Amino acid sequence: xxxxxxxxxxxxxxxSAFAVIDPDPDMIGIYFDTNAEDNCKIAEPSTPFxxxxxxxxxxxxxxxxxxLGMLNVVPAGNEGxxxxxxxxxxxxxxxGVDVGVSGPLGGDHIVGLAEPLVTTxxxxxxxxxxxxxxxxxxxMYIFQSSAPSIDDxxxxxxxxDGSILYTxxxxxxxxxxxxxxxxxxxxxxxxxxxxxxxxxxxx
Numbered sequence: 001x002x003x004x005x006x007x008x009x010x011x012x013x014x015x016s017a018f019a020v021i022d023p024d025p026d027m028i029g030i031y032f033d034t035n036a037e038d039n040c041k042i043a044e045p046s047t048p049f050x051x052x053x054x055x056x057x058x059x060x061x062x063x064x065x066x067x068l069g070m071l072n073v074v075p076a077g078n079e080g081x082x083x084x085x086x087x088x089x090x091x092x093x094x095x096g097v098d099v100g101v102s103g104p105l106g107g108d109h110i111v112g113l114a115e116p117l118v119t120t121x122x123x124x125x126x127x128x129x130x131x132x133x134x135x136x137x138x139x140m141y142i143f144q145s146s147a148p149s150i151d152d153x154x155x156x157x158x159x160x161d162g163s164i165l166y167t168x169x170x171x172x173x174x175x176x177x178x179x180x181x182x183x184x185x186x187x188x189x190x191x192x193x194x195x196x197x198x199x200x201x202x203x
Contacts, residue, residue: 021036021037021039021171022036022056022057022171023057024056024057024169025057025058025059026055026057026058026059026157026166026167026168026169027055027056027057027168027169027170027171028053028054028055028056028068028125028142028155028157028168028169028170028171028179029053029054029056029142029170029171029172029179029180030051030052030053030054030070030140030142030171030179030180031051031052031054031180032049032050032051032052032180033052034052034054034091034122034124035122036052036054036056036121036122039171039172039179039180039181039186040180040181040184040185040186041180041181041182041183042182042183043130043132043135043182043183044135045132045133045134045135046131046132046133047131048085048129048130048131049129049130049131049182050127050128050129050130051127051128051129051130051140051180052091052124052126052127053068053109053124053125053126053127053128053142054122054123054124054125055119055122055123055125055157055168056121056122056123056171057121058119058123058157058168059159060119060157060159060160060161060164061118061119061160061161062116062117062118062119062159062160062161063113063116063117063119063123063125063157063158063159063160064112064113064115064116064117064158064159064160064163065111065112065113065157065158066109066111066125066126066155066156066157066158067100067108067109067110067111067144067145067148067149067155067156068108068109068142068143068144068145068155068156069106069107069108069109069142069143069144069145069146070102070106070107070108070109070140070141070142070143071105071106071140071141071142071143072104072105072106072138072139072140072141073138073139073140073141073178074105074136074137074138075136075137078134078136079105081132081133081134081136082104082105082130082131082132082133082138083104083130083131083132083133084103084104084128084129084130085129085130085131086127086128086129087102087109087126087127087128088126088127088128088129089111089113089126090111090113090117090124090125090126091124091126091127092127093117093124094113094114094115094116094117095113095114095115096111096112096113096114097111097112097114098110098111099111099112100145104130106141108145108146108147109126109145110145110147111125111126116160117160130182132182132183135183136183137181137182137183137184138181138182138183138184139178139180139181139182139184140178140179140180140181140182141175141177141178141179142155142170142175142179143155143170143175144156144175149165150165150166150167152167153174153175154167154168154169154170154175155167155168155170156168
């Protein structure tokens with residue numbers, strides 16, 4: 001009996017080790033691991049690190065397009081100390097075309113994939129490699145693209161089966177709250193800001 005209890009506990013622990021931190025369906029966040037478990041990062045100066053745009057628990061079996069706007073907010077005067085070393089559609093799993101314009105502090109990603117991306121509990125839509133020259137906070141926001149296919153504040157995905165567009169929610173609840181943080185508090189424990197004030201930083 002004891003062996004059975006130990007086996008059941010071990011299997012539960014193994015299952016939870018691979019579970020994403022956001023249990024809701026059709027959500028999008030930025031994470032620093034490929035399992036969508038870590039949205040907080042301590043970055044050493046001049047040390048590259050990866051960030052992953054991940055759709056968690058997507059309802060379609062396949063996705064063939066995605067679009068969103070993103071914004072990385074840093075303290076004034078540090079804008080030139082953030083570098084984006086790479087920007088990778090679907091983390092290189094499938095190829096595609098990104099017609100959005102973006103840089104190290106954000107912009108648009110409007111992506112069509114050359115072939116459908118099979119979804120999992122944590123589906124990597126995009127990855128970036130960043131490097132910061134000093135230790136300072138960077139909060140990462142996501143919202144709709146500047147030319148949204150669906151007029152709302154959410155990122156948009158396209159279900160490859162029927163090419164159906166639908167919105168996906170931000171992992172932390174909305175566009176006013178950063179979905180990830182570098183050298184700052186975890187994304188779920190931040191001061192509230194209005195969506196207009198967040199986007200005004202990017203204009």
